[in-house]
Amino acid sequence: MEKNLPVIQLNDVSFSYQHRRVLDHLNLRVYQNDYLAIIGPNGGGKTTLLKLILGLLKPENGTILVLGQRPQKASHHIGYVPQDHHENYHFPISVMDIVLMGCLSPKKRFYYSKKKHYNAKAMKILNQLDMADYASQKIAALSGGQRQRVFIARALMTDPQILILDEPTTGIDSKGQTDFYNLLRVLNKELTILMVSHDMNVVSSHVKSIACVNKHLYYHDQSEISENMIHRMYPNVMSEECPFEFLGHGIPHRVLQLHHNIGKNND
């Protein structure tokens, strides 16, 4: 399969908070229309990796290229869907205003002159995501899954080439999650997607490749989670300690089933 230049390229990237090394000599290549899940334990550096790619943080050493440019220059080609923090839950803002935030650009001041154009575009995107009926609603009136769609709509306003999502399904029920991942699958036809996720089940059944980040980065081309990989990322899961963290987010019998599948495939 012919692949062009990588859309995201990390060469020997390291990053530390104060003196604690969070990411150590990372190398990563993400190609167009890839669908990459970034998994790993809490504090393993997943969100830090996203922030480096978004240009919100600068690497201690190594280089990052996004679409062949520095991340700070390329960030307007990235649609970013941050974690839903709930801290702005009561903010007086409508769905439409949040989506319009997506076309914000300091170089295009007086963007009000093009407001009609942007409004029409926003409505079109909301329509695609089945959220058009909520355009004038306050964000506080929506459910978690609906809020997440609004944030995706905001990210899509920028006509991005890459969509980056940080734990997008936190606080969404399982029906909502299924809809959400179906939506991402459709979007993936046009976009490269990077997603931080805790959800091993969904990760294994939807994405095209997986990067395990725990200070180091291990790249897996197929969306299969081998036993070996789980051991490396969650060393306590199958050994002495109770795997609460893992059980809380993954679905254990699915992992066992996968184990079985791997055996089958190797036959």
Next chain:
Amino acid sequence: MIETLQFEFMQHALIAALLTSLICGIMGSLAVVNRIVFLSGGIAHAAYGGIGLSIFMGWPFLLGTIGFSTASAILMATITLNNKERSDAIIGVIWSFGMACGIILVDLTPGYQVDLMSYLFGSILTVPPIDIIIMGVLAAIIIFFVSFFYADLLAISYDEEFARVRGVFVKTIYFSMIILLAISIVLMIQVVGLILIIALLTIPAYIMEKYASSLIQMMIGAIILGSLFSICGLMLSYQFNISAGASIIFVACLFFMISTIYNLLLNRN
């Protein structure tokens, strides 16, 4: 009640109250949605240090106080940006440090006895015309700033990280906002007093947050509520011969309680 307006001091008080409501409605909404109400309180109290410094050095009041307050505001904002978890404790320290400096500097000033307490409630009934003009100019600057940067301010207030990814000059705009907040607070301390500013900054904006569906609605609503409180307070003050600043705050707090109880009952059903 209209006949009270034939008194010149009453006209001035009314204009000052309306300008204060205007400035507080806009800056207060920004303070509430950015969760920097505590920082605003810090700026207001630390301004005492500036008042003391101006008296001690013999500088003009506005120059010394605005300088001191802006510096402490920038310090607090820097700490808040870099250390979100512990910012409240650090703001508390700067808050008290400013006040202590003010009191010590006044103590050290030979032959000068000023009552710092008079800055608590201000004296809206004796506002000099020059202060009204300065407030008008500040109001115009604030309206220009907020309308020019409205989209950026909205994005920064709602989702700072997203704004940065979009290339908004987050720090420049955030600090401009903090500096405008500091100048607003200082200007109005001498007009309406420290407590009235904090009350008018937070109460109308906080009440409006529940009902408004956009930031601009919240600002306009807060201006209207603030004006309403000020006018009612001034009338009460005239009618019963009680102090104007306290009356305005009383009305605002009463309204706040009614609104809170109303919301509680509404949520129950």
